[in-house]
Amino acid sequence: xxxxWESREIxxxxxxxxxxxxxxxxxxxxxxxxxxxVLLTDDEEIHQINREMRGVxxxxxxxxxxxxxxxxxxxxxxxxxxxxxxxxxELGACMLGDIIISYPHAVAQAEEYGHxxxxxxxxxxxxxxxxLMGYDHMEEDEKKEMRKMEEKALGMAGVTRDDGAxxxxxxxxxxxxxxxxxxxxxxxxxxxxxxxxxxxxxxVYTGCNIENASYGLTNCAERTAVFKAxxxxxxxxxAIAIASNGALPYPCGACRQVLNEFAPxxxxxxxxxxxxxxxxxxxxxxxxxxGPKDLP
Numbered sequence: 001x002x003x004x005w006e007s008r009e010i011x012x013x014x015x016x017x018x019x020x021x022x023x024x025x026x027x028x029x030x031x032x033x034x035x036x037x038v039l040l041t042d043d044e045e046i047h048q049i050n051r052e053m054r055g056v057x058x059x060x061x062x063x064x065x066x067x068x069x070x071x072x073x074x075x076x077x078x079x080x081x082x083x084x085x086x087x088x089x090e091l092g093a094c095m096l097g098d099i100i101i102s103y104p105h106a107v108a109q110a111e112e113y114g115h116x117x118x119x120x121x122x123x124x125x126x127x128x129x130x131x132l133m134g135y136d137h138m139e140e141d142e143k144k145e146m147r148k149m150e151e152k153a154l155g156m157a158g159v160t161r162d163d164g165a166x167x168x169x170x171x172x173x174x175x176x177x178x179x180x181x182x183x184x185x186x187x188x189x190x191x192x193x194x195x196x197x198x199x200x201x202x203x204v205y206t207g208c209n210i211e212n213a214s215y216g217l218t219n220c221a222e223r224t225a226v227f228k229a230x231x232x233x234x235x236x237x238x239a240i241a242i243a244s245n246g247a248l249p250y251p252c253g254a255c256r257q258v259l260n261e262f263a264p265x266x267x268x269x270x271x272x273x274x275x276x277x278x279x280x281x282x283x284x285x286x287x288x289x290x291g292p293k294d295l296p
Contacts, residue, residue, distance in 0.1 A: 001025050001179070002035040002093050008042060016157055020122045022206065023156040024129040026168070026175040027149055029077045032084070033182050035093035036132060038125070039100045046102040061105040062124045064131040066097040075134035096132040099125065122159040126150045158203035167202040170241070170279075174271050177243035180206035180221065187211060192245045195221035197229055200236035205229040222255040226262065237263040241271070248272045256282065260289040 001021040025034055043059035050056040050063065067086045070079055076096075083094040101124050110120040130149050137143035154160055156168045156176075168176065173196050181194025186209055193209040207224025222242060229237070240259070242249045248270045251259065259266055259282055268285070271277045282289070 002033070002091055004035060004037040004091075005040070006037065007040040008045060016159065017122065017125050019204065019206065020125055020153065020157045020159065021129060022176060022179050023153040023168075023204070024126050024133070024149075025179060026172050027153040027156065028075065028130075028133050029175070030080075030083070030133070031175065031178055032080060033093035034083070034096055035088065035091045036096045036129065037098045039098070040103050041100060043102050043104050046100055046105070049100060059102060059105060061102055061109060062128050063100040064097060064128040065099075066132045066134075067095050068097070068132070068134070070134040077133075079134070096129070099128040099132070101125070101128070119159055122154060122157065123150065126153050155202075156204060158201070167198060168196075168204060170239075170269055170277070173198060173204070173239060173241040174243060174269055174277055176204060176206060177221075177241040177269075177271070180208050180225075181243050181245065182208075184208040184221070185210045188213075188215070190245075193221040193249050194243045195225040196241045197222075197225040197237055198239040198241075199229060199234045200238055201234075203234065205232075205234070220252060220255050221249075222251050223258050226258055230262070235262050237266055239267040239269065241269040243271045245273050248276070248278060250280075250285065256286040257289070260286055260291045264289060264291055264293075 003018060003021055021036070046063065047059040050058060050060055068079065068082050070082060076083060086094045088095045106120045106124055107117050110117045127150055130146055135146040135149060137146050156172060176196035177194045179194065180196060181192050184192035184194060186192050188211050195207045197205045199205065205225045205228050207221045207228055209219065209221045210224060211218045222240060242251065249272065250270055264282060266282045268280050268282065269277055
């Protein structure tokens with residue numbers, strides 16, 4: 001999912017908001033390219049917007065304004081035609097709508113609830129995104145369903161109340177890889193690849209292939225995901241899903257060697273443009289692999 005950011009506040013966020021957005025889309029089972037506009041502002045501005053747009057004379061934490069007009073009882077997963085009506089050719093995605101978050105309000109609520117600003121911002125984004133995808137919480141059963149989706153997406157992103165993670169299913173991991181593929185920079189080969197790497201503690205790190213005019217400096221999706229995770233201090237992995245817009249994207253020799261450095265027994269899921277999924281393991285792809293264990 002593409003996020004168009006606009007900020008009135010000077011904010012230093014360590015929250016994985018892009019991943020949360022991708023996990024919300026994966027949880028909703030929507031694979032069309034989607035986009036959202038997010039404004040980070042203060043209580044004064046969100047108070048003004050509340051008063052002018054909703055007749056509510058107070059500041060709130062988050063507002064969402066959907067672009068898609070869903071049928072009653074339907075959400076984004078049942079509404080591909082309605083999503084396509086909101087296609088923005090400049091973004092190359094279906095615009096879901098606008099989200100406005102009061103950052104000072106989020107900071108205050110995090111302190112009130114006894115958790116991090118990181119978690120609060122992730123929750124507010126997920127909550128607003130599910131509103132944009134057709135969910136509501138006016139009735140108790142609607143509230144339960146929306147809350148279940150929020151927790152599922154936050155768990156997949158590794159952002160839960162106890163800072164643990166809820167590992168995605170194989171299907172969800174493949175869906176995240178396909179969403180990561182949408183960010184591929186592959187102007188030369190036109191062969192887009194995305195990867196979703198599952199860490200041992202349940203967090204997911206995504207990557208895409210990034211090509212270069214010199215060709216030799218191209219980086220594969222698998223290595224992008226691994227390097228992203230390792231750069232954040234994570235070095236243990238259990239599975240990786242790899243998706244492409246063409247033939248099944250089995251990892252190249254370099255990626256097999258990089259994976260072997262950190263996860264010699266890792267499980268691999270590969271899926272191509274036909275939607276089929278094949279499963280294998282790294283020892284099957286790289287028998288007798290050379291790794292850290294072989295060095296003095």
